[in-house]
Amino acid sequence: MYTIKLINVIVFLYSVNIVYSQTIIIKGHISDKQGSNLCFVNAYLLKHNKIGSVSDIDGNFTLKIPDPKIIKGENLVFSFIGYEPLKIDLDSINYSVPFNVIMTENIQALNEIVVEGRKSISREFSIKEMDKLKIYFSPLASADPLKAIAMLPSSTNTSETANPELRGSSANRTKVFLNGVPVSNPVRNSQINGIGFFSLFNPELIKNMFVYPSNPPLIYGNTSAGMIDIETEEKLENNNYQISASLATTGICASQKISEKSFIQLYGNLMFSNGFLSVNPEINKQLKSFNSNDIGLNYHNEIIKNVTLNFYNYSVSESSDLLLNLFTWNDKAKSKTIRDFSVMNLQYHKSKNYISLNTGTNFSRSDFYFGNISSVGKQQQIYLSLNYKYLFSEKLYIQTGLSNEYGNFGFIDKVPVFYYAMSPKSPSYQHDTLLKNNLPETYGYLRWKPFKSIIWGFGLRKNINLLQTKNPDYLSLQTNLRYNFMNSQSLLFSIGKYNNLTEPNSSLEEFRMLSANQIAIEYLFETKKTNVNLAAYYKSETGETIGNRKIKGFEVYIEHNISRTLKASISNTILNSDIGSNEKLYNAENNVGYFLVTTLNYFNPKLLNVSVAWSTRQGRFYTPLSSSIYNPNVDFYLPVYSESINSKRFGNYNTINLSLNKMFTIHKSSLIVFASIFNVLDSKNPKSVIYNKDYTSITFDYYQKRSIYFGCMLSLK
Amino acid sequence: MIMKTTLIYLVFSIFLMNSIKGNIRYSEKEIIAIKESHSGSLKSIDQNDTVLINIQEKVLDAFVNGKISRSDKGLVDLEQALLNLDKNNKNGIIIYWYSYTCYYHSILLMIEKENKSSEKILDEGIMQLENVSNLNSEHLALLALMESLSIQYASGIEIPSIFKRVKQNAEKALQLDSLNLRAYFVLGSNDFYAPEQYGGGKKATSYFTKAIKLNDQPVVNPYLPSWGKNSAYEMLIRLYINHKQFAEAKKYYQEAITLYPDDYMIIKLSKELLNY
Numbered sequence: 001m002y003t004i005k006l007i008n009v010i011v012f013l014y015s016v017n018i019v020y021s022q023t024i025i026i027k028g029h030i031s032d033k034q035g036s037n038l039c040f041v042n043a044y045l046l047k048h049n050k051i052g053s054v055s056d057i058d059g060n061f062t063l064k065i066p067d068p069k070i071i072k073g074e075n076l077v078f079s080f081i082g083y084e085p086l087k088i089d090l091d092s093i094n095y096s097v098p099f100n101v102i103m104t105e106n107i108q109a110l111n112e113i114v115v116e117g118r119k120s121i122s123r124e125f126s127i128k129e130m131d132k133l134k135i136y137f138s139p140l141a142s143a144d145p146l147k148a149i150a151m152l153p154s155s156t157n158t159s160e161t162a163n164p165e166l167r168g169s170s171a172n173r174t175k176v177f178l179n180g181v182p183v184s185n186p187v188r189n190s191q192i193n194g195i196g197f198f199s200l201f202n203p204e205l206i207k208n209m210f211v212y213p214s215n216p217p218l219i220y221g222n223t224s225a226g227m228i229d230i231e232t233e234e235k236l237e238n239n240n241y242q243i244s245a246s247l248a249t250t251g252i253c254a255s256q257k258i259s260e261k262s263f264i265q266l267y268g269n270l271m272f273s274n275g276f277l278s279v280n281p282e283i284n285k286q287l288k289s290f291n292s293n294d295i296g297l298n299y300h301n302e303i304i305k306n307v308t309l310n311f312y313n314y315s316v317s318e319s320s321d322l323l324l325n326l327f328t329w330n331d332k333a334k335s336k337t338i339r340d341f342s343v344m345n346l347q348y349h350k351s352k353n354y355i356s357l358n359t360g361t362n363f364s365r366s367d368f369y370f371g372n373i374s375s376v377g378k379q380q381q382i383y384l385s386l387n388y389k390y391l392f393s394e395k396l397y398i399q400t401g402l403s404n405e406y407g408n409f410g411f412i413d414k415v416p417v418f419y420y421a422m423s424p425k426s427p428s429y430q431h432d433t434l435l436k437n438n439l440p441e442t443y444g445y446l447r448w449k450p451f452k453s454i455i456w457g458f459g460l461r462k463n464i465n466l467l468q469t470k471n472p473d474y475l476s477l478q479t480n481l482r483y484n485f486m487n488s489q490s491l492l493f494s495i496g497k498y499n500n501l502t503e504p505n506s507s508l509e510e511f512r513m514l515s516a517n518q519i520a521i522e523y524l525f526e527t528k529k530t531n532v533n534l535a536a537y538y539k540s541e542t543g544e545t546i547g548n549r550k551i552k553g554f555e556v557y558i559e560h561n562i563s564r565t566l567k568a569s570i571s572n573t574i575l576n577s578d579i580g581s582n583e584k585l586y587n588a589e590n591n592v593g594y595f596l597v598t599t600l601n602y603f604n605p606k607l608l609n610v611s612v613a614w615s616t617r618q619g620r621f622y623t624p625l626s627s628s629i630y631n632p633n634v635d636f637y638l639p640v641y642s643e644s645i646n647s648k649r650f651g652n653y654n655t656i657n658l659s660l661n662k663m664f665t666i667h668k669s670s671l672i673v674f675a676s677i678f679n680v681l682d683s684k685n686p687k688s689v690i691y692n693k694d695y696t697s698i699t700f701d702y703y704q705k706r707s708i709y710f711g712c713m714l715s716l717k
Numbered sequence: 718m719i720m721k722t723t724l725i726y727l728v729f730s731i732f733l734m735n736s737i738k739g740n741i742r743y744s745e746k747e748i749i750a751i752k753e754s755h756s757g758s759l760k761s762i763d764q765n766d767t768v769l770i771n772i773q774e775k776v777l778d779a780f781v782n783g784k785i786s787r788s789d790k791g792l793v794d795l796e797q798a799l800l801n802l803d804k805n806n807k808n809g810i811i812i813y814w815y816s817y818t819c820y821y822h823s824i825l826l827m828i829e830k831e832n833k834s835s836e837k838i839l840d841e842g843i844m845q846l847e848n849v850s851n852l853n854s855e856h857l858a859l860l861a862l863m864e865s866l867s868i869q870y871a872s873g874i875e876i877p878s879i880f881k882r883v884k885q886n887a888e889k890a891l892q893l894d895s896l897n898l899r900a901y902f903v904l905g906s907n908d909f910y911a912p913e914q915y916g917g918g919k920k921a922t923s924y925f926t927k928a929i930k931l932n933d934q935p936v937v938n939p940y941l942p943s944w945g946k947n948s949a950y951e952m953l954i955r956l957y958i959n960h961k962q963f964a965e966a967k968k969y970y971q972e973a974i975t976l977y978p979d980d981y982m983i984i985k986l987s988k989e990l991l992n993y
Contacts (some may be wrong), residue, residue, distance in 0.1 A: 057802070081853040081854055465952070528867075562870070605873065
């Protein structure tokens with residue numbers, strides 16, 4: 001009995017040994033190219049894929065193959081999300097000892113870098129990024145991109161125009177770029193007082209808008225204050241057709257897909273004054289009529305693989321007729337402008353290389369008539385830039401390029417002999433000017449992300465002595481550092497020296513070199529419910545005819561979602577702006593102690609959406625007159641200004657704006673009705689001084705009085 | 718151009734109302750039914766077991782248990798266990814499952830009307846996912862799913878942006894892996910609840926149809942996600958019922974019930990199809 005048991009045990013152990021010896025165990029370790037362990041990777045046989053295993057948390061795997069016969073000609077496959085599958089011929093390796101497997105990220109994952117390459121290299125140093133939806137949802141911006149910027153604390157615009165003025169600098173230092181091409185004077189109807197303003201950009205075309213209120217990235221040139229970088233759509237999600245009608249405009253906008261990779265957008269507006277002026281008779285006293293017709297087209301296409309073309313063209317014709325006060329002359333002023341500008345972008349990318357060719361043209365003619373002044377300005381601008389970006393890795397990008405901005409400005413002017421005598425009978429003389437210039441530049445920009453939370457940028461831009469230019473030599477330099485921490489907070493530090501050449505206009509007929517040194521520190525806090533932005537900056541600007549300017553500013557912005565339907569924000573900018581020479585500084589015109597803006601937005605689609613904003617600031621400074629001298633030859637008085645420059649201040653600016661809207665759905669279409677009241681309390685906010693004939697008494701011209709605007713828009717899908 | 722703001726405001730209000738219902742797949746009654754139809758025994762976290770094996774099932778078990786017991790302890794324990802596994806917060810797969818647990822935890826708290834806690838845990842899950850250094854296709858699909866749930870707690874003004882982010886992340890997930898059915902499911906769900914005025918409702922059928930044709934996983938791996946296909950079936954059938962295309966609805970119901978005979982939500986659809 002004992003012997004039988006023993007035999008059984010021996011037979012059992014032997015059989016176990018046979019089974020054991022037949023099983024092949026393959027062991028190894030899996031990592032990526034950086035040496036990080038890859039856990040939970042599938043490891044299985046290609047032909048017998050039910051035999052498999054998964055790597056453990058340290059990247060180790062063990063695969064048991066029960067039948068050694070199947071191993072001949074078999075491949076061991078490793079696969080994992082985001083990595084190229086790896087196939088190892090088992091006949092070619094010694095699998096009896098543990099071996100190492102290195103997996104590489106798949107090409108599609110690497111293509112992410114190419115997608116990254118399409119984006120602006122400097123975007124992480126922008127303090128505000130607004131996509132189309134944010135523009136639409138910006139309270140009281142009326143879906144106008146540049147109006148949305150005017151609501152930011154960094155906007156220190158004191159003139160109720162859409163031309164951006166950022167952090168105390170004048171508009172001629174700030175540039176708006178569309179797809180990398182500068183857009184001169186991005187506003188239409190800028191000469192019309194009393195009905196607000198309209199930028200040239202249709203939000204339907206916009207993908208992203210980056211705001212750099214100071215320290216503009218040196219991948220773009222010719223700006224020494226801030227800049228706005230607008231990118232148009234690269235992909236159209238849906239066809240969309242809109243028809244709008246309001247007190248002053250009718251418009252259409254159609255966005256149509258041509259294929260998966262191409263689309264076209266077309267829009268146009270007719271602006272007229274009759275309806276608006278009859279509803280707002282108070283404004284009618286100054287503004288007699290205004291008209292504008294515009295048409296825009298945007299075409300996007302991937303011509304061949306990796307090559308995309310975007311073409312944008314915009315034409316506008318506008319005119320206005322209003323009462324104007326200049327010195328002591330009050331008369332009708334007529335203006336008319338026709339303009340066409342286009343932007344073309346050709347982009348090519350392959351692997352980590354990204355090349356773009358950007359071209360822009362701008363042709364315009366402006367006529368202006370007032371008293372004894374007649375002015376015809378003709379403007380031709382051509383812009384060209386070639387840019388190359390290389391993405392070493394997701395941590396390091398470089399970009400370099402060349403650009404040239406050609407300007408041809410002609411002025412055919414009849415101007416007063418005595419600048420203060422403007423009646424049609426007062427003497428005038430012909431003054432024609434033709435100015436041409438090229439501004440060739442080269443630049444380099446490096447963006448490095450040494451750690452996940454730190455991003456460093458460095459840029460330089462230099463003029464080139466080509467094309468027989470007479471521009472002074474200059475070098476612009478900048479560095480930016482961004483530190484992201486605690487998931488919701490960022491600190492941003494920027495410092496730099498910047499240069500730009502102004503465009504001539506009828507009051508300053510020259511290309512003038514402006515420079516600025518800037519330093520800024522920003523703090524950004526962003527959660528779902530609350531946003532806080534703080535900024536402190538210092539700027540020293542030189543080159544303007546009025547002298548050098550020193551600007552110190554501090555901004556605070558707090559936005560909070562009180563409930564799902566109620567959102568409030570408050571912002572304030574403390575601005576200290578002085579002009580003059582090193583010996584003596586004066587208050588700058590915009591040395592405004594505070595710019596306070598408070599908004600409240602109530603969102604209840606079932607009932608009504610309401611936005612209200614209260615803006616208040618100290619008045620601007622102006623230089624008073626000390627006396628006047630009579631000139632009997634022209635029967636006008638010569639104003640004699642006080643030596644105390646900008647020693648008087650206008651009264652405080654105060655306005656409350658209200659906007660209401662409601663949508664109705666009809667099948668797949670929607671109809672929106674909207675209304676807005678500007679300056680609800682009809683506050684009289686002084687804008688400029690109006691003198692009597694001998695300058696002995698003064699009254700004021702005011703910013704926009706109370707006005708009502710309403711309309712509707714039909715959207716079809 | 719002026720005041721288009723309103724269009725988007727209002728369109729998304731409809732989206733908001735629908736999505737509140739849409740994101741929570743299970744009502745209170747349904748949870749109980751799921752529990753009854755759940756064939757496997759509900760497991761607690763066994764410290765001797767490797768937490769990550771069949772983690773998806775464990776999360777669902779903890780969620781169902783939590784609903785029955787009206788306690789989130791099971792999910793909290795799972796979250797803690799996952800955090801303990803990866804104290805440095807560097808392992809992308811563990812972060813994935815931690816966020817996935819947060820997603821169900823958030824839904825559980827939402828059902829219990831603890832909205833503040835629900836929002837907080839959802840935000841935590843989203844934040845952890847966003848911080849993964851190399852987001853893969855599965856991370857992005859889950860992120861899109863969680864962002865779509867976050868619409869519950871967003872103010873009306875923010876909803877369009879979240880809606881857009883959901884779409885972008887799901888599309889990105891597909892760029893990285895065109896066979897990821899979960900990305901198709903999230904895209905379909907997003908489109909399903911988006912109002913027609915904003916282009917919604919046009920592509921849901923095609924997204925769900927793609928999702929159901931794909932495998933749960935390319936290779937069966939108990940550590941990786943396999944969710945989404947049953948939900949895609951359910952929503953596809955519901956879509957056909959809504960459009961009164963009952964023949965199609967029945968066809969997909971037959972497929973679904975064969976694959977998921979115990980899925981309460983799919984079983985429930987049979988009642989709606991009975992009369993057609």
